[in-house]
Amino acid sequence: MSFAKRTKPEKMRYLVRIAVAMVIYLGSLFAAEILIEDRGMTGPLAYMLAALPGLSFAAIFWIFVRLIVEERDEFFRMLYVRQILVATGLALTAAAVWGFLETYMPVPHVRAFWWPTIWCFGLGIGAIYNKITMGTFGECA
Amino acid sequence: MKNRLRVLRAEREWSQQDLADRLDVSRQSVNAIETGKYDPSLPLAFKLADIFGLAIEDIFLREEEQQAAAE
Numbered sequence: 210m211s212f213a214k215r216t217k218p219e220k221m222r223y224l225v226r227i228a229v230a231m232v233i234y235l236g237s238l239f240a241a242e243i244l245i246e247d248r249g250m251t252g253p254l255a256y257m258l259a260a261l262p263g264l265s266f267a268a269i270f271w272i273f274v275r276l277i278v279e280e281r282d283e284f285f286r287m288l289y290v291r292q293i294l295v296a297t298g299l300a301l302t303a304a305a306v307w308g309f310l311e312t313y314m315p316v317p318h319v320r321a322f323w324w325p326t327i328w329c330f331g332l333g334i335g336a337i338y339n340k341i342t343m344g345t346f347g348e349c350a
Numbered sequence: 351m352k353n354r355l356r357v358l359r360a361e362r363e364w365s366q367q368d369l370a371d372r373l374d375v376s377r378q379s380v381n382a383i384e385t386g387k388y389d390p391s392l393p394l395a396f397k398l399a400d401i402f403g404l405a406i407e408d409i410f411l412r413e414e415e416q417q418a419a420a421e
C-alpha cells in the first residue's frame with residue numbers, strides 16, 4: 210500500500226501544507242539574502258521581503274490549528290494540544306529569561322526569530338513528553 | 351478512569367486494532383483508554399457502549415467502584 214493510501218487525509222493535508230510553508234520560507238529567505246544582503250535592495254519592497262520569512266511562521270501556526278480542527282481522532286487532538294502547550298511554554302519562557310538576562314547581565318543579543326524557531330524544536334520535546342506520559346508520540350512528531 | 355475494555359475485548363477475541371477500526375480511531379487511542387491514561391468523550395463512550403452492546407457504566411467504573419475493587 211502506498212504512503213498516500215496509508216496516511217489519513219488530515220495528516221496528508223498537514224504534510225502538504227508544511228511542505229508548502231517550508232518552500233515559501235526557504236524561498237523568501239533565499240530571495241532576501243540575494244536581493245537585500247548581496248544586491249543592496251532598499252525601500253518598501255525590501256521591508257516587505259525582509260518580513261516575508263518571519264510571516265511564513267504564521268503559516269505554521271495556522272497549519273497546526275487546521276490539524277487540530279480536522280483531526281477526527283480525539284486522543285490525537287489532545288496530544289497535539291499538549292505538544293503545542295509544551296512548545297509554547299518552552300519558547301516563551303526562554304524568550305522571557307533571555308530578555309531579562311540581556312537587561313541585567315552582559316550576555317549576547319539573541320535575534321527574535323530564534324524564539325519561534327525554538328517553538329518548533331519545542332514541538333519535538335512536546336512529542337517526547339507525550340511519549341513518556343501518554344505512551345505515544347502522536348502523529349506529527 | 352478504570353474500565354473493563356481489555357476484558358470485553360478479550361471475550362470477543364478482538365485486538366486493539368480490531369476495536370480501533372470499529373470505533374474509527376487509532377490503535378493508540380484504544381490503548382490509552384484501556385490503560386486509563388485517557389478518558390474518552392461522551393460520544394466516544396456511547397460508541398464503545400453500542401459496539402459492546404452494554405451501558406456506559408458497564409464498561410467504565412465509577413470512583414467508588416474503583417476504590418471498592420482496590421480494597
